Amino acid sequence: MTGITVPTSRSRRPLVILLCAGFISVLGTSMSELALPWFALGTGGGTSHAGVVAFADTAPYVVLQALSGPVVDKWGARVSCAAGNALAAVALGAVPVLHLAGALGFGPLCALVAVSAMARGVADCAGNVLLPAVAERAGVPLARAVALSAGAMRGGLIAGAALAGVLLSTVGVTSTLAVTAGAFAVASVLVMSCATATARRPATAPRAGGAPGGYRAELAEGLRFLRGDRLLLGIVVLIAVSNLLDQAFSAVLLPAWVKAHLDSPQALGLITGTIGVGTVAGSVAGAWLGPRLRRSVTFRTGFLLAGAPRFLALCVCSTLAPVLTVSLVAGIAGGLVNPLLGVLQYERIPPRLQARVLGAVKASAWAGIPFGGLLAGLAAGSVGVTAALAVTGLAFLLTSLVPFVLPSWRAMDTSPAPAPAEVRCAGSG
Numbered sequence: 001m002t003g004i005t006v007p008t009s010r011s012r013r014p015l016v017i018l019l020c021a022g023f024i025s026v027l028g029t030s031m032s033e034l035a036l037p038w039f040a041l042g043t044g045g046g047t048s049h050a051g052v053v054a055f056a057d058t059a060p061y062v063v064l065q066a067l068s069g070p071v072v073d074k075w076g077a078r079v080s081c082a083a084g085n086a087l088a089a090v091a092l093g094a095v096p097v098l099h100l101a102g103a104l105g106f107g108p109l110c111a112l113v114a115v116s117a118m119a120r121g122v123a124d125c126a127g128n129v130l131l132p133a134v135a136e137r138a139g140v141p142l143a144r145a146v147a148l149s150a151g152a153m154r155g156g157l158i159a160g161a162a163l164a165g166v167l168l169s170t171v172g173v174t175s176t177l178a179v180t181a182g183a184f185a186v187a188s189v190l191v192m193s194c195a196t197a198t199a200r201r202p203a204t205a206p207r208a209g210g211a212p213g214g215y216r217a218e219l220a221e222g223l224r225f226l227r228g229d230r231l232l233l234g235i236v237v238l239i240a241v242s243n244l245l246d247q248a249f250s251a252v253l254l255p256a257w258v259k260a261h262l263d264s265p266q267a268l269g270l271i272t273g274t275i276g277v278g279t280v281a282g283s284v285a286g287a288w289l290g291p292r293l294r295r296s297v298t299f300r301t302g303f304l305l306a307g308a309p310r311f312l313a314l315c316v317c318s319t320l321a322p323v324l325t326v327s328l329v330a331g332i333a334g335g336l337v338n339p340l341l342g343v344l345q346y347e348r349i350p351p352r353l354q355a356r357v358l359g360a361v362k363a364s365a366w367a368g369i370p371f372g373g374l375l376a377g378l379a380a381g382s383v384g385v386t387a388a389l390a391v392t393g394l395a396f397l398l399t400s401l402v403p404f405v406l407p408s409w410r411a412m413d414t415s416p417a418p419a420p421a422e423v424r425c426a427g428s429g
Contacts, residue, residue, distance in 0.1 A: 014138065015137070017193060017194040018134050019148055019149060020190055021081075021186075021190035021191045022149060022156070023152040023156040024186050025187035026152075026160065027156040027160040028088075028180050028181075029120060030161050031163060031180040032116070032180050035167075036054065036113055038168060039095070056113040058117065059117070060115075061117040061121040062121070062363050064118045064119075064120075068126075070355070072125055072126045072359075073355050073356065077129040077133075081123045081126035084121070084122035084188075087115070087116075091113075092112065092116045092177060092180055092181040093181035098112075100174065116184075125362070127191075129354045129355045129358065130194075132346050132354075134194065142343055142346055146339040146340075146342035146346070149339075154335070164176060164180075167179060221356065225349070225350075231408050232345065232348055234406065234408055235341060236364045238303075240365050240368050242307060243365055243372070244371060244375075245307070245399070247369045247372025247376075248375060248379075248392050249311060249372075252380060253311070253385060253392065254314070256380055261318045271323060274324050274331065275327045275330060278327065278333075281331070281335060283339060284335075285335070296410065296412045296413050299340055303400050303403065305329060305330060306331075306334035307397075307399070308393050310326060310327060312397075315389050315393065
């Protein structure tokens with residue numbers, strides 16, 4: 001509903017609830033990324049089955065991130081987020097139930113995993129739209145809210161991986177999947193209890209109708225907006241390339257370096273954990289310092305430190321201590337950069353287009369991830385791990401220099417004109 005002003009008092013409760021829901025949902029996602037391939041391996045499938053299951057857990061998620069914007073606009077962000085998490089819980093919860101009943105084949109397993117991934121894609125697209133509303137309701141600066149959200153997500157990734165490892169070794173994969181499904185169910189309940197009086201933002205309200213031409217026209221409208229904003233388009237391309245290189249690093253090159261020089265799985269966990277802890281620390285620092293920092297300087301410096309040094313350190317080091325130091329610095333720098341990117345997107349995308357454009361942005365950013373490990377494996381097999389690290393590190397360095405060169409990136413320090421205010425009844429969507 002529009003044209004109706006409903007007075008609201010400030011409350012941080014919806015923001016706290018949304019952050020908790022995001023943390024728990026990402027925790028479930030992180031657990032599923034480990035538990036599902038393990039389940040496929042442990043139930044008679046080989047590595048090819050595990051690979052197919054892992055693909056079914058990621059590819060539909062990416063696709064639905066890009067395509068679900070008009071759906072979120074129609075049903076409202078809160079309902080879409082809660083329903084997506086609930087459907088993910090049902091689909092994933094059916095896996096251990098059917099397995100224990102002896103009725104789960106490989107085809108149905110992949111189908112249930114794909115449904116869960118699609119549901120999470122819709123839920124996360126909607127959650128992105130909810131954040132500015134609850135931040136406004138709480139009276140919290142958007143930069144601070146985005147940084148807190150980024151920290152919660154990173155914390156969920158770290159906690160989910162650790163929890164999955166503990167549960168897989170203690171209670172088994174079936175119970176682990178049940179706990180994972182429960183995490184999505186809890187996130188759904190939290191989202192539905194959140195934002196009953198959120199700030200008045202049109203993007204979170206259900207829409208009676210869309211752009212002329214329906215779903216495809218609405219989707220095309222979001223893509224046209226993205227193509228027309230040179231800064232946002234540059235961000236999408238930059239993050240897509242860096243995510244591909246990051247996946248090459250984490251999935252193949254880092255494990256291969258650890259195997260060759262340290263031969264210790266504990267060292268691999270320590271390096272990845274250090275990066276994660278640094279990212280959380282950077283996000284927390286960004287929550288308080290972000291509004292005071294000059295964006296272009298923070299982004300350029302942070303992106304430069306977050307990427308290429310990790311690759312290059314492995315090229316010249318053969319011991320753990322210097323690699324951990326570089327990993328911590330890179331994590332902190334990345335933690336400062338990620339919230340800044342979120343704020344830029346929220347500021348530049350009109351509220352009525354946020355579901356469509358933010359979904360397309362995230363899907364595009366994830367597009368190269370499935371290919372990162374594949375390309376790294378081919379490169380390492382052809383020229384060796386050190387040479388592959390040098391090539392990918394140089395590619396990351398060149399990517400990091402783009403914001404220093406292209407004039408469109410100067411717009412980071414310029415706030416766009418605000419869109420005309422639209423209000424709605426509190427509690428819709």
